Amino acid sequence: MPLPVRKSLHDAVLQASQANTWDQATKEWNEVSLIFNGIGRSNCICGNAIKYAYELFNNVTGQRLFPIGSDCVRHFHRLSLDQQLEEEEKLLRKLENLTRKVKKKEKIKVNKSDFDEKLLKWFWEKGVFKANRGNQFAPEKDYQLFLEVFQGGSWTKAEPKKKARLEEVLEKCIKPFLLGKSDDQLYLIKLGKEKIDYEQHLRIQAEKERKKRDKIAKQYADNLILAMGPAERAYQDYFGFTETLTPEERKWEKILFGKNREERAIKAKQNQKELEKDQRIVNQDPLERKQKQIWLLNSYFRDLPDEKAKFSRLLLEYRKTGEVPFSEDYMSDHLIDFFYKxxxxxxxxxxxxxxxxxxxxxxxxxxxxxxSTWIRGILTNCLQPFLERLVI
Incomplete structure (x- = not known):
C-alpha cells in the first residue's frame, strides 16, 4: 500500500511520535508556529525547497519537527493544525508586508495596516524587543508601549515622548530583525557596557538626591531650632508644663536630648538602630539565646540574691502590665548598673x-x-525593648 505522504516526512513523523502508524501519530501533533528570519529558503524535512518554514510540536513526546513547509502540515489532515496554519499565514503576510516596506525604506506606523496584537506578541516571543537603557533594561516595557499605542487606535495620537521611543525601537530592534541583520553577540557586548554606564548614572543621581535631601533636612532643623526658642518654652508647649526648668533640669535636658543639632540628629536615629538590633537578635538561635541570658543573669546576680528577686518582680510586672515600673520596689542602683552594663x-x-x-x-x-516625662521616655525606649528581648 503506497504511503499517503513522502517517505521522508512519514519516517520523520513516526520517529518523533509515540504511535507506530501514520493515522495515530498525526493525532499527537497539535501546535504549529512560524519560523521567520534566519531559516527561510531552506529545505523541508520531506526534502522539498521552501521559502518559509514552520515547526510542529508533539504534546505526547515533547518533540519538535522543523523546518517543515505548509503543504506538509496540511498532510496531517488535522482541523486544529489547519486553523493554526491559517493564522500563521496571516501573520506571515503581515511580516512580508513589513519586510517589503523596510527594504523599500517606506514609513512604518503602529496601526492596524502594519501591525496587529498577534504580530506584536509574536515579536515579543521571538525576542525582538531588546533590553537597553531606553527601557531601563526591561524589554517588556517596550512591548507594552506598542500594545498601548496600537490599542489606542492611532500612531499620530501618541504622546511625543512615547512616539519617539516607538520609532527608536522600530529602527534598532524590529527593522534589523526583519532584514536578518541582528547580531546577538554584538548586542550582548553593547548591553553590558550600557548597563555599567546606566548603573553609574543611577549612583550619581542618587548621590545628588541624597545631598539635596540632607541640605533640606539641615535647613529644616536649623529653622526648627530657631523657631522653638528657649527649651523651657518648647517643653511647655509640647507637654503642657506649668513650671520652668531649674538649672539642674536644664543640665539633664542637654544630656538626654543633646545640646546642638548634631546630637539631636543622633537621638533621632535611636529607633532605627533599635529595630536593626532587634532584627539581629531575632536571627539568633532561640535555645542558644536563652542559655546565654541565663548565664549572664546568674553571673551578675550570684552574690546579690535580693537584687535578683527584685529584677524578677520587675520582669513579672512588665509582662503582666506591659509597663516598666519605676520605684524602689522594682528598681535599685544595682539594677540600673546592670541595665547599663x-x-x-x-x-x-x-x-x-x-x-x-x-x-x-x-x-x-x-x-x-x-x-517624669524624661524617665518615661527612657523606660519606653531603653528598658522596655531590653525586657522584651528576654526569653527566660
Missing part, C-alpha cells in the same frame, strides 16, 4: 549619664513633670 542605654547620647540620672530620680522625694 547590658547596654540597654547604648543608643542614648550619654549612656553613663543616663544611668546617673535614673539613680538621682530614684532617690528623689519628688519628681517634676519634666523629669
Amino acid at each position: 547590658m547596654k540597654a542605654f547604648e543608643f542614648e547620647i550619654a549612656p553613663d549619664q543616663v544611668a546617673e540620672f535614673l539613680k538621682e530620680c530614684l532617690e528623689a522625694d519628688h519628681l517634676s513633670s519634666a523629669q
Whole structure:
C-alpha cells in the first residue's frame, strides 16, 4: 500500500511520535508556529525547497519537527493544525508586508495596516524587543508601549515622548530583525557596557538626591531650632508644663536630648538602630539565646540574691502590665548598673549619664513633670525593648 505522504516526512513523523502508524501519530501533533528570519529558503524535512518554514510540536513526546513547509502540515489532515496554519499565514503576510516596506525604506506606523496584537506578541516571543537603557533594561516595557499605542487606535495620537521611543525601537530592534541583520553577540557586548554606564548614572543621581535631601533636612532643623526658642518654652508647649526648668533640669535636658543639632540628629536615629538590633537578635538561635541570658543573669546576680528577686518582680510586672515600673520596689542602683552594663542605654547620647540620672530620680522625694516625662521616655525606649528581648 503506497504511503499517503513522502517517505521522508512519514519516517520523520513516526520517529518523533509515540504511535507506530501514520493515522495515530498525526493525532499527537497539535501546535504549529512560524519560523521567520534566519531559516527561510531552506529545505523541508520531506526534502522539498521552501521559502518559509514552520515547526510542529508533539504534546505526547515533547518533540519538535522543523523546518517543515505548509503543504506538509496540511498532510496531517488535522482541523486544529489547519486553523493554526491559517493564522500563521496571516501573520506571515503581515511580516512580508513589513519586510517589503523596510527594504523599500517606506514609513512604518503602529496601526492596524502594519501591525496587529498577534504580530506584536509574536515579536515579543521571538525576542525582538531588546533590553537597553531606553527601557531601563526591561524589554517588556517596550512591548507594552506598542500594545498601548496600537490599542489606542492611532500612531499620530501618541504622546511625543512615547512616539519617539516607538520609532527608536522600530529602527534598532524590529527593522534589523526583519532584514536578518541582528547580531546577538554584538548586542550582548553593547548591553553590558550600557548597563555599567546606566548603573553609574543611577549612583550619581542618587548621590545628588541624597545631598539635596540632607541640605533640606539641615535647613529644616536649623529653622526648627530657631523657631522653638528657649527649651523651657518648647517643653511647655509640647507637654503642657506649668513650671520652668531649674538649672539642674536644664543640665539633664542637654544630656538626654543633646545640646546642638548634631546630637539631636543622633537621638533621632535611636529607633532605627533599635529595630536593626532587634532584627539581629531575632536571627539568633532561640535555645542558644536563652542559655546565654541565663548565664549572664546568674553571673551578675550570684552574690546579690535580693537584687535578683527584685529584677524578677520587675520582669513579672512588665509582662503582666506591659509597663516598666519605676520605684524602689522594682528598681535599685544595682539594677540600673546592670541595665547599663547590658547596654540597654547604648543608643542614648550619654549612656553613663543616663544611668546617673535614673539613680538621682530614684532617690528623689519628688519628681517634676519634666523629669517624669524624661524617665518615661527612657523606660519606653531603653528598658522596655531590653525586657522584651528576654526569653527566660
